[in-house]
Amino acid sequence: MAFSPLLDELVESLRCLPGVGQKTAQRMAFHLLERGRSGGTRLSQALSNAMDGVRRCDNCQNFADSEICGICVKPERRNGTLCVVESPSDLLAIEQAGDYRGGYFVLMGHLSPIDGIGPEEIGIERLLSRVKSEGVSELILATNPTVEGEATAHYIADRLADREILITRLAHGIPVGGELGYVDGFTLTHAFRGRKPLTD
Amino acid sequence: MAFSPLLDELVESLRCLPGVGQKTAQRMAFHLLERGRSGGTRLSQALSNAMDGVRRCDNCQNFADSEICGICVKPERRNGTLCVVESPSDLLAIEQAGDYRGGYFVLMGHLSPIDGIGPEEIGIERLLSRVKSEGVSELILATNPTVEGEATAHYIADRLADREILITRLAHGIPVGGELGYVDGFTLTHAFRGRKPLTD
Known part of the structure; x- marks a missing residue:
């Protein structure tokens, strides 16, 4: 896009998001500029805050805003x-x-x-x-x-x-709502081996 | 996510992007925090610059970084x-x-x-x-x-x-590489009416 280096840089930067290629990044950038500037500004702030502020919990290693x-x-x-x-x-x-x-x-x-x-x-x-x-x-x-x-x-x-x-x-077995015909062999074997009495 | 308000806000903000729902926003946020912090920071900056800096061209109304x-x-x-x-x-x-x-x-x-x-x-x-x-x-x-x-x-x-x-x-007709069987009736009618001699 020769017409706006700022827009070029936005499209290029959006591609760091998983599953976002050139066309999707363009669509996102145009959408934000045409109809979602306030959302874009909010996203910019949230990204900056999260990238700088989110750390690992000292206790469990999960994402956290403070030590714990x-x-x-x-x-x-x-x-x-x-x-x-x-x-x-x-x-x-x-x-x-x-x-x-x-x-x-x-x-x-x-x-x-x-x-x-x-x-x-x-x-x-x-x-x-x-x-x-x-x-x-x-x-x-x-x-x-x-x-x-x-x-x-x-x-x-x-x-x-x-x-x-x-x-x-964790128990392995048939997903709730799943159909036997679509469940793979390993999962079925696990489900058979882990079977329980109906009164359980 | 009770464990990080900053992460919550990032997920919520990502949903302003077109086609991004709750699950995709979560996946994007986790991806950025786990493997793409520099990309996230760059995106934050690019968003901020573009939302503030991209305006309309005085001449053609296209997106531009300056008056023209x-x-x-x-x-x-x-x-x-x-x-x-x-x-x-x-x-x-x-x-x-x-x-x-x-x-x-x-x-x-x-x-x-x-x-x-x-x-x-x-x-x-x-x-x-x-x-x-x-x-x-x-x-x-x-x-x-x-x-x-x-x-x-x-x-x-x-x-x-x-x-x-x-x-x-612009001319309407069959897309290049398209197959007649998949082209809708209106387009086919346009293509017939706009037919040209082969020597053209």
Whole structure:
């Protein structure tokens, strides 16, 4: 766009958003300039505030605005249950489901030796010291059901093998509302192995 | 997200972008915080600069960084041909096609009495005075082939009926690379009526 370097720079910058290519970035930029200048200004401010202000919680490694995040500050969340997830979006999904009321530890990734990501990088030592100091009775390893997620869960379980705490993994099975015909074989096998009496 | 008001505000602000709902906004915010903080900061700056700095060109009403846009300042673009489009994105599409080398006038909309958009709102007077003062020999009415776009084109043509200038409309027909079987009836009718001898 020869007619406005500022517009060019806006289009180029919008492409840092995931899933936004050249055409979408153009559409977004034109939309903001034509019909959403106040929204654009607000977004600029929110981006600046978040990029500078959002840090990691000293306690659980989740995103936070101060040293301790909004979940860790609540005393009722320190109920002896700790849920380990790979990312803040996993934590958010669990929070939005609304059933779990314990604490969290966010690994911000998973073990991946090929990428140079070892226990140090994802804060395993911090997790283990929390488990010891807080008197955690159950550790829920809610890492993703991928090769790396499983390996990370097993690594953590091994490191805590000498301690008398319950270590659990989320149940795998048929998604609620799913149809058997569309469920993959691995999930069906898990669902069969994890079957329960109907009275349960 | 109880854990970070700054993150909440970022997600809410991202929803001002077209086609971005709650889930996409969350994904974008997490992506920026986890892997793209420098991109987020750059975007914040680009947004702020563009929202404050991009204005309308005094000559053609297109987006510009100064009084006169980058196209209008070029003397070779004042070649007696003026192309009227509805929006800057239409102008951009024509520029990217790379064939047209004349000037533009951007209506920033079309006539729409039901929404209170009359000739004044889209700058018709400014267009007419430009046509008169610049000695335009051909006016290309490249408004969209919609009811409003056609009405706008006809309104402009009527206002210039007393002047001896060529007024043209873009050709309608089968898109290059299109298949006849997928082309709608109106377009096919236009294509038949606009057929040309093969030697042309």
